[in-house]
Amino acid sequence: MAEQVTRKPYLRELPRTLWFLRHPRYVRYMAREFSCFFIGAYTLMLVLGLKRLAEGPEAYAGFLEALASPGAIVFHLFALAFSAYHSITWFRLTPKAMPVQLGENFLPDGVIAGAHYAGWALVSLVVLWLAGAF
Amino acid sequence: MSERRVELDVLRYNPETDRTPHFQRYSVTCREEWVVLDALNHVKETVDPTLAYRWSCHMAVCGSCGMMINGEPKLACKSFLRDYPGVIRVEPLAHFPVERDLVTVIDDFIAKLTRVKPYLIPKEAKPIEAGEYRQTPAQLKRYKQFTLCINCMLCYAACPEYGMIPKFMGPAAISLAHRWNQDSRDGGRAERQEEIAATEGVWECSFTGACSEVCPEHVDPAAALQRVKIKSTIDWYLAHTMPWLNK
Ligand code: SF4
Ligand code: FES
Numbered sequence: 001m002a003e004q005v006t007r008k009p010y011l012r013e014l015p016r017t018l019w020f021l022r023h024p025r026y027v028r029y030m031a032r033e034f035s036c037f038f039i040g041a042y043t044l045m046l047v048l049g050l051k052r053l054a055e056g057p058e059a060y061a062g063f064l065e066a067l068a069s070p071g072a073i074v075f076h077l078f079a080l081a082f083s084a085y086h087s088i089t090w091f092r093l094t095p096k097a098m099p100v101q102l103g104e105n106f107l108p109d110g111v112i113a114g115a116h117y118a119g120w121a122l123v124s125l126v127v128l129w130l131a132g133a134f
Numbered sequence: 135m136s137e138r139r140v141e142l143d144v145l146r147y148n149p150e151t152d153r154t155p156h157f158q159r160y161s162v163t164c165r166e167e168w169v170v171l172d173a174l175n176h177v178k179e180t181v182d183p184t185l186a187y188r189w190s191c192h193m194a195v196c197g198s199c200g201m202m203i204n205g206e207p208k209l210a211c212k213s214f215l216r217d218y219p220g221v222i223r224v225e226p227l228a229h230f231p232v233e234r235d236l237v238t239v240i241d242d243f244i245a246k247l248t249r250v251k252p253y254l255i256p257k258e259a260k261p262i263e264a265g266e267y268r269q270t271p272a273q274l275k276r277y278k279q280f281t282l283c284i285n286c287m288l289c290y291a292a293c294p295e296y297g298m299i300p301k302f303m304g305p306a307a308i309s310l311a312h313r314w315n316q317d318s319r320d321g322g323r324a325e326r327q328e329e330i331a332a333t334e335g336v337w338e339c340s341f342t343g344a345c346s347e348v349c350p351e352h353v354d355p356a357a358a359l360q361r362v363k364i365k366s367t368i369d370w371y372l373a374h375t376m377p378w379l380n381k
Pocket of ligand 2: 189190192194195196209212
């Protein structure tokens with residue numbers, strides 16, 4: 001007769017908060033996710049600018065002045081760095097999400113990510129043109 | 135042939151006597167070209183026959199020797215000792231309950247795999263006399279990469295979502311569902327969508343991408359999951375804006 005087998009599976013505890021400190025790749029992932037806070041904050045700031053603009057020239061001038069303060073400049077530098085990180089990390093992932101198959105081959109990853117960079121550059125140029133930079 | 139004294143810190147757990155697992159240090163003389171699995175086999179043969187772990191092929195095709203090596207999900211038969219200069223920490227695959235020592239309980243994964251019906255559900259069943267289901271090389275290429283999965287579960291051990299939300303179908307099961315959905319001969323997508331387009335299916339994935347980083351067969355499960363998300367989103371919009379398409 002078969003011997004009695006004891007089963008008592010043990011589930012190892014995982015940290016619930018700060019779980020992402022377990023591995024550098026989780027930290028990189030959290031950095032990518034975290035970058036969206038800066039993008040969100042920047043968007044809110046733009047909406048606030050629109051509101052000031054609607055309130056008249058004086059309010060808008062005050063807004064522009066506030067933008068020139070050291071704090072606002074530091075915020076802009078952070079927002080720029082994080083949105084660049086956000087865009088670059090996501091663009092690098094685009095070939096995974098949207099492969100293009102031509103016959104028996106797939107377009108190289110660089111072409112798909114590159115197309116996103118090209119789109120980014122184009123949109124930026126349009127924005128600069130609308131802003132009267134040229 | 136050069137030899138080296140290798141120190142292994144192995145997580146031990148005996149359900150009959152232990153309340154919690156603990157590390158045990160083994161020191162064995164190994165050849166430089168060995169893999170971690172060879173070192174474990176050497177321990178079992180010469181030092182401690184009670185050490186439990188799974189393996190079969192010793193060539194990275196059976197998928198049974200997955201374990202955490204220095205905190206990283208790895209196939210023990212594909213992890214060369216020369217890449218681990220110091221003490222080597224060996225633990226059972228993360229996120230799975232420990233049955234004994236390095237052996238985990240994998241019932242959850244097997245159940246999920248079964249649920250996604252990872253086999254051909256022919257679009258149109260035909261009698262054997264009618265011949266084989268044919269496919270062009272381009273049609274094969276469409277899903278080939280996802281056929282390479284060896285069910286080793288390293289991706290589950292790497293996935294932080296699966297660690298926190300065990301109901302998540304997880305990388306390999308969804309990738310295999312995607313593999314069959316992409317197959318030109320298959321007609322089972324609607325059945326599989328029930329499982330994978332659900333909250334606990336692909337929408338639990340936050341695209342950490344850890345699965346693809348650890349996959350020993352370069353299946354790139356993260357890619358499959360993102361494609362399933364896009365296709366499921368398109369389905370949703372089509373169903374809500376053009377209901378007549380759904381007959
Ligand atoms: S997708 Fe890769 S890591 Fe996951 S079970 Fe399959 S072979 Fe293993
Ligand atoms: S023993 Fe088969 S994959 Fe390692």
